[in-house]
Amino acid sequence: MVTIIGSFLGIYLNTSDQALAQNSVSYRVMSLMSVIYLMLFPLSSTVLPTASGAIVTLIIISSISLYLFPLKGARHINHEERLFYFSVSFIVIVAILATVLSGMEYSGMKKMGKFVYLLMVIPVYYYFRTVRVKPCWVWYGLIIGALVSAIVGVYEVANDIYKPGYSGRAKGATHPIIFGDLSLVIGAMSLAGWGWFKEQNRWQVVLPVVAVAAGILASLLSQSRGGWVAIPFMMAVFVWVAIAHVSRVKIVTSIVGLILCVLIAYQVPQTGLEKRLNITVTNIEKYINADEKSMAGGTSVTSRFEMWQASWSIFLDNPLVGVGWGNYQENAKQLVQSGERNWTAAGWDHPHNQFISAMVSGGIFALLAIILLFFIPAQIFYKACKSSQRSIDARRMALAGLILMVGFSVFNMSESFLERSRTISFFIFYLAVFMAGIRETNTEAINHK
Numbered sequence: 485m486v487t488i489i490g491s492f493l494g495i496y497l498n499t500s501d502q503a504l505a506q507n508s509v510s511y512r513v514m515s516l517m518s519v520i521y522l523m524l525f526p527l528s529s530t531v532l533p534t535a536s537g538a539i540v541t542l543i544i545i546s547s548i549s550l551y552l553f554p555l556k557g558a559r560h561i562n563h564e565e566r567l568f569y570f571s572v573s574f575i576v577i578v579a580i581l582a583t584v585l586s587g588m589e590y591s592g593m594k595k596m597g598k599f600v601y602l603l604m605v606i607p608v609y610y611y612f613r614t615v616r617v618k619p620c621w622v623w624y625g626l627i628i629g630a631l632v633s634a635i636v637g638v639y640e641v642a643n644d645i646y647k648p649g650y651s652g653r654a655k656g657a658t659h660p661i662i663f664g665d666l667s668l669v670i671g672a673m674s675l676a677g678w679g680w681f682k683e684q685n686r687w688q689v690v691l692p693v694v695a696v697a698a699g700i701l702a703s704l705l706s707q708s709r710g711g712w713v714a715i716p717f718m719m720a721v722f723v724w725v726a727i728a729h730v731s732r733v734k735i736v737t738s739i740v741g742l743i744l745c746v747l748i749a750y751q752v753p754q755t756g757l758e759k760r761l762n763i764t765v766t767n768i769e770k771y772i773n774a775d776e777k778s779m780a781g782g783t784s785v786t787s788r789f790e791m792w793q794a795s796w797s798i799f800l801d802n803p804l805v806g807v808g809w810g811n812y813q814e815n816a817k818q819l820v821q822s823g824e825r826n827w828t829a830a831g832w833d834h835p836h837n838q839f840i841s842a843m844v845s846g847g848i849f850a851l852l853a854i855i856l857l858f859f860i861p862a863q864i865f866y867k868a869c870k871s872s873q874r875s876i877d878a879r880r881m882a883l884a885g886l887i888l889m890v891g892f893s894v895f896n897m898s899e900s901f902l903e904r905s906r907t908i909s910f911f912i913f914y915l916a917v918f919m920a921g922i923r924e925t926n927t928e929a930i931n932h933k
Contacts, residue, residue, distance in 0.1 A: 547614075
């Protein structure tokens with residue numbers, strides 16, 4: 485039965501020479517499961533509770549079975565893959581060392597576990613590198629994820645169903661910041677598949693455009709201001725790619741259209757955009773003009789200012805190996821008690837900036853490791869985008885991967901996404917998918933016809 489279903493869906497599954505050579509029931513089952521994963525995962529990240537971790541776990545189990553019973557023609561590790569593995573492994577090694585040197589306390593061990601989880605990107609990558617699926621499932625999954633996230637966000641705002649403390653903000657199945665940021669990057673990544681949709685049918689080019697609008701809408705409804713900073717950076721990536729293939733008139737028109745959409749959203753009270761931005765400006769002005777430290781802070785923006793300044797002081801005292809993950813808050817309390825910082829500096833167990841958190845917790849080596857974690861894959865995707873030797877599908881995957889890296893780099897300027905399970909799962913999954921998507925040879929290219 486599985487073989488019959490696999491044959492019937494052959495045009496939707498991988499048709500590479502490697503897959504056809506295998507022609508096994510187990511391979512077809514994994515191919516079908518990978519389609520389900522790609523369609524469900526975006527939804528599991530924003531609107532379905534606990535599902536994202538379960539999907540990653542299932543993929544890891546499948547990857548182990550593939551490793552123990554490898555398919556014929558499995559490829560050797562190339563130079564880019566070694567760099568990719570290094571970028572992930574280095575931060576894990578640094579996190580473990582920082583935790584060991586700081587005393588192996590429970591809070592530090594818990595934080596360390598989140599970084600160790602990053603290693604799971606390797607088996608997930610191995611799975612998608614081996615069980616290759618057609619790009620359509622990646623693109624359609626992202627489209628559905630962005631659209632459903634926006635619908636859920638609108639429903640929440642319209643029906644005023646929130647947890648205490650988050651009234652007026654869309655949140656899906658998670659925190660408003662996570663919901664808004666992931667929805668935004670899901671919509672943006674889907675736009676990388678615009679050319680694929682155009683090849684299928686001209687009317688389908690509307691889908692990624694609508695998905696981008698949906699992702700932005702969900703982000704606006706979440707009122708997650710830190711995520712909005714990523715919009716111009718992701719836009720710059722698209723302009724860089726489009727300028728060689730699209731007329732300047734269309735590029736300018738698209739940018740103007742996006743700006744007009746944001747301006748319209750600013751004028752609609754239900755989005756909360758105008759109110760949120762006005763509050764931000766007011767809070768910053770009060771913080772700058774505060775005569776005493778005890779009068780500063782108190783809001784999400786100004787508290788970050790206090791935490792970042794406290795982090796710098798802590799880092800200067802422990803520049804080499806940091807104070808260990810999980811020990812930021814205790815050190816920040818000492819600065820508050822001495823009167824150096826406002827009480828809000830010690831309100832959280834991390835300083836709401838992944839780069840600063842790494843700097844405080846693991847010193848200069850951890851900061852370098854975090855930078856390399858984003859820079860090395862981004863560099864790989866960048867080169868793949870520009871390579872004329874790669875297939876058009878691989879270049880589109882590379883563009884989506886570059887958007888992922890740019891988005892997460894900016895998101896981590898105002899949050900610590902690598903210290904949250906849901907966002908780590910998202911990062912692991914799509915980093916693996918896009919890295920696998922650019923891996924091809926003449927005999928293993930994805931057939932997208």
